[in-house]
Amino acid sequence: MTLSPTWTFLDGQWHEGNPPILGPRSHAFWLGSSVFDGARYFDGVMPDLARHFERVNQSARTMYLKPDVSVDQWIALTHEGLKKFSPDKALYIKPMYWPENGTRGEVAPDPDSTRSMLCIYEAPMPDGAGSSITLSRFRRPTPETMPTEAKTGCLYPNNARALMECRANGYDNCLLTDMLGNVAELATANVFMVKDGVVLTPMPNGTFLNGITRQRVIDLFKKDGQMLVETRLTYADFLKADEIFSAGNYGKVQPITRIDDRNLQPGPIYRKARELYADFAHSK
Numbered sequence: 001m002t003l004s005p006t007w008t009f010l011d012g013q014w015h016e017g018n019p020p021i022l023g024p025r026s027h028a029f030w031l032g033s034s035v036f037d038g039a040r041y042f043d044g045v046m047p048d049l050a051r052h053f054e055r056v057n058q059s060a061r062t063m064y065l066k067p068d069v070s071v072d073q074w075i076a077l078t079h080e081g082l083k084k085f086s087p088d089k090a091l092y093i094k095p096m097y098w099p100e101n102g103t104r105g106e107v108a109p110d111p112d113s114t115r116s117m118l119c120i121y122e123a124p125m126p127d128g129a130g131s132s133i134t135l136s137r138f139r140r141p142t143p144e145t146m147p148t149e150a151k152t153g154c155l156y157p158n159n160a161r162a163l164m165e166c167r168a169n170g171y172d173n174c175l176l177t178d179m180l181g182n183v184a185e186l187a188t189a190n191v192f193m194v195k196d197g198v199v200l201t202p203m204p205n206g207t208f209l210n211g212i213t214r215q216r217v218i219d220l221f222k223k224d225g226q227m228l229v230e231t232r233l234t235y236a237d238f239l240k241a242d243e244i245f246s247a248g249n250y251g252k253v254q255p256i257t258r259i260d261d262r263n264l265q266p267g268p269i270y271r272k273a274r275e276l277y278a279d280f281a282h283s284k
Contacts, residue, residue, distance in 0.1 A: 006121035007084045009077050014084070021117065028098035032154035033109050035059035035098070038249045041082060041091040042125050047281040049075060051212050052249070053095060059150035060097040065114040067097055074118065081120040092123040092250070123250070128274070130257030130266060131172035133186065133244070135235045136162035140176050140184040140207040148206055159187040171258075173246075175235060178207040183233045189248025190214035191256075193241035194269045199228040200237070213277075217247045220276040226269070243267035253277050 008015050022029040037056035039049050053074040060067035069077075074095055085091060095118050099109035138158055141148060146155060159176065166174035166187070175191065178184045185191055185208040192201045199221060204210040221228045238244060244256035244264060253274045255266035 004122040005085065005089075006119065007081055008117055008119040009081060010117040014081070021115075022098075026098070026100055027102045027109050027113070028100075028153075031102070031107060031109075032152075033063055033065075033099050034096060034153040035063055035065065035150055036094055036096040036153065037151050039078075039093040040125075040249055040252070041093060041120075043282065044087065045281050046078070046093070047277075048212050048216060049078065049093070052093070055151060055212065056095045056097065059152060060114065062147055062150040063097075063152055064109055064111055065097050065099055066111045067116070068114065069095070069116050077118050078120070081118065085120070085122065089122050090125045091120055094119045094121075126251040126254055128254060128266075130255045132170075132258035133173045133175060133256055134166055134169065134171045134260055136166060136174040136176050136187065138162040138165075138176060140178050142179055143206040148208065151209060162187045173256075175238065176208075177235070178205065181234065183235060183238060184208040186246055186248075189246040189251065189254070191238075192217070192245050192247060192273070193233070193238055194243035194267060195237070195241055197227070197269070199226060199269060200233060201228070201230055202233050203230040211248060213247045213249050213252060216280065217253065217273055217277060220280055221273065224272070224276060226272070243270050245270040245273060247273075252281075 003018055006017055008019055010019060028034040037052045039046055039052040050071050053071045057067040078093055097114055097116050099113050100115055101110040101113035102108060103110045138161055162174050162176055173186050175183050175186055183202050190211045192199055218228060238259060246254045255270050257264050
């Protein structure tokens with residue numbers, strides 16, 4: 001696979017490409033203990049950049065790591081890294097922490113072995129053409145079974161299984177439910193639906209990440225006077241929706257144009273969400 005242009009700050013210097021960072025005994029390699037976050041640069045703006053760095057530091061603490069890079073330091077490194085790219089390119093900004101060792105060589109991580117890096121690479125923004133979704137048989141874990149409050153690598157294999165299965169069946173993405181059958185999120189983003197002019201979105205219940213872009217869209221809708229309800233939703237609710245759209249860092253606000261065999265059109269409330277988010281992002 002050919003990687004897009006990439007620069008990574010690691011061990012005090014910038015490295016071009018995909019530098020090796022893990023060995024066979026690295027804790028994060030064999031025990032999935034890494035954490036990360038993802039911010040975006042596009043059109044000369046980086047919306048909510050500080051919040052993404054705050055979250056990666058909190059995710060590290062949740063996983064019993066020692067985050068040693070301040071938000072201000074992350075931001076300074078990001079501005080340094082941006083100079084290595086053409087200003088017209090859309091970029092993905094990914095800070096990471098991971099433990100190199102386990103405590104006494106065991107399953108528990110050694111906080112004092114925490115390492116960090118910042119990876120920045122070219123990643124075009126999705127074009128807003130829309131995607132198709134279905135329901136996955138895979139489910140989101142509970143907070144008692146997985147560190148769902150952190151953005152950690154060990155949470156993603158189950159969503160990856162869901163994606164692989166739905167794509168094999170002809171869909172782009174899929175909705176996952178919690179253990180009680182309530183819709184939680186898409187495999188790659190948070191989700192919203194519209195019914196009779198009201199925006200509805202799954203209520204955070206600890207089984208999925210309450211995303212930064214999700215929170216921003218909710219705040220923008222409320223300030224604009226749009227009726228929005230965070231509530232319990234089933235797949236049957238989504239099948240009857242007037243509009244469905246996603247909110248996530250990678251693509252920001254994107255339309256869903258098919259659910260199972262039912263086609264949908266990008267609607268006025270989805271377009272309002274994109275407009276509000278674009279106005280917010282470019283006002284900073």
